[in-house]
Amino acid sequence: MATHVKDWGSKAADGTLKDGVLVLDRLPAEVSIYEVSPRDGLQNEAAPISLEGKRELVLALIAAGLTRIELTSFVSPRWVPQLADAEELAQSLRAPSGVVLSALCPNAKGLERARAVGLSEVAVFLSSSETHNRKNTNKSIEQSLETFAEVVPAALVAGMRVRAYVSTVWGCPYEGQVDPAVSLGITRRLLELGCYQVSLGDTIGVGTPLQTRELLKTFLGEIESSKLALHFHDTRGTALANALVGLELGVCDFDASVAGVGGCPYAPGAAGNLATEDLVYMLEGMGVRSGIDLDLLIEAGRVAERVIGRRLPGKVHQAGPRILRAASVRP
Numbered sequence: 593m594a595t596h597v598k599d600w601g602s603k604a605a606d607g608t609l610k611d612g613v614l615v616l617d618r619l620p621a622e623v624s625i626y627e628v629s630p631r632d633g634l635q636n637e638a639a640p641i642s643l644e645g646k647r648e649l650v651l652a653l654i655a656a657g658l659t660r661i662e663l664t665s666f667v668s669p670r671w672v673p674q675l676a677d678a679e680e681l682a683q684s685l686r687a688p689s690g691v692v693l694s695a696l697c698p699n700a701k702g703l704e705r706a707r708a709v710g711l712s713e714v715a716v717f718l719s720s721s722e723t724h725n726r727k728n729t730n731k732s733i734e735q736s737l738e739t740f741a742e743v744v745p746a747a748l749v750a751g752m753r754v755r756a757y758v759s760t761v762w763g764c765p766y767e768g769q770v771d772p773a774v775s776l777g778i779t780r781r782l783l784e785l786g787c788y789q790v791s792l793g794d795t796i797g798v799g800t801p802l803q804t805r806e807l808l809k810t811f812l813g814e815i816e817s818s819k820l821a822l823h824f825h826d827t828r829g830t831a832l833a834n835a836l837v838g839l840e841l842g843v844c845d846f847d848a849s850v851a852g853v854g855g856c857p858y859a860p861g862a863a864g865n866l867a868t869e870d871l872v873y874m875l876e877g878m879g880v881r882s883g884i885d886l887d888l889l890i891e892a893g894r895v896a897e898r899v900i901g902r903r904l905p906g907k908v909h910q911a912g913p914r915i916l917r918a919a920s921v922r923p
């Protein structure tokens with residue numbers, strides 16, 4: 593017979609939950625999904641993807657109901673050649689009312705490029721481990737923060753909103769364990785600079801639910817849940833379990849990538865973002881609204897697969913929804 597190691601699921605006498613246990617009875621009514629496939633998804637693809645293909649993908653995502661989409665990166669085209677057409681892509685699309693198109697921005701030059709094409713939002717990024725930050729941006733953590741101390745206020749003055757990513761929070765491919773106090777300190781500084789939200793990244797998909805709970809308890813002890821988002825990679829199959837822990841602890845913002853495409857080019861083994869379809873399927877099954885039409889999202893995943901030209905890993909993308917409708921059966 594199984595032995596319970598901990599008193600999971602029990603309630604205190606006043607009805608409150610003990611110590612953040614998972615009982616699925618305090619899920620939020622709705623969540624916001626920030627779609628990263630056009631950026632995080634495509635940045636890792638070696639074969640060139642046409643501008644028209646990228647445009648088609650973004651339009652399919654908008655049609656599915658996604659209202660926050662990371663379109664591209666205004667990073668060095670030498671570092672990420674796949675996204676060298678950032679200007680052309682941004683100029684070829686007009687965000688419909690209620691849809692925000694954002695882009696990754698590493699420095700003042702990136703901000704200027706994003707501003708020149710009229711984007712209303714950018715996302716700055718750094719890692720909570722020195723080695724990954726250097727490999728990814730050629731800067732120390734402190735140098736990145738100094739750069740953002742100029743970029744974030746400049747973006748705000750220009751009337752833009754700024755989101756931020758902190759990567760390798762759950763672990764670094766070069767350094768292993770990462771001290772949560774370092775990630776928390778970086779997050780605090782990004783919020784003080786004026787970023788409206790910080791997305792905490794499990795860049796290489798090593799996180800497990802108990803680790804997620806402990807990490808989030810540290811963060812939520814001092815930061816409002818609305819200022820945090822979770823960015824999971826499903827490299828080891830734990831992304832949804834980690835997302836569920838986040839939901840239980842009151843985080844309502846999740847990054848995801850259609851059909852599970854993506855990874856960080858400077859984080860070996862970072863394959864596979866949490867697939868948007870997998871997240872939406874789980875949320876729908878639990879009665880949590882995301883505003884996304886799952887059938888149309890599955891169609892967007894097919895567009896991604898066609899445009900990228902290879903089979904993509906998302907589970908719902910491959911298996912379809914619970915009830916197969918004529919249009920969603922694979923030929």
Ligand code: HMG
Binds near residue numbers: 699
């Ligand atoms: P650097 O080589 O140190 O840059 O790169 P530099 O400032 O010394 O400049 C060198 C050259 O790059 C100059 O050109 C600059 O003008 C140019 P040159 O004079 O030699 O002709 N340059 C730029 N060009 C276009 N746009 C720019 C730009 N900046 C400089 N913005 C840099 C430093 C940060 C630019 C570089 O390291 C870089 O672009 N890194 C980005 C790498 C990247 O995009 N990685 C993937 C995204 S992060 C991620 O995936 C994690 C995340 O998804 C969350 C998670 O999963 O945890 C966010």
Ligand code: MG
Binds near residue numbers: 632793823865
């Ligand atoms: Mg990522």
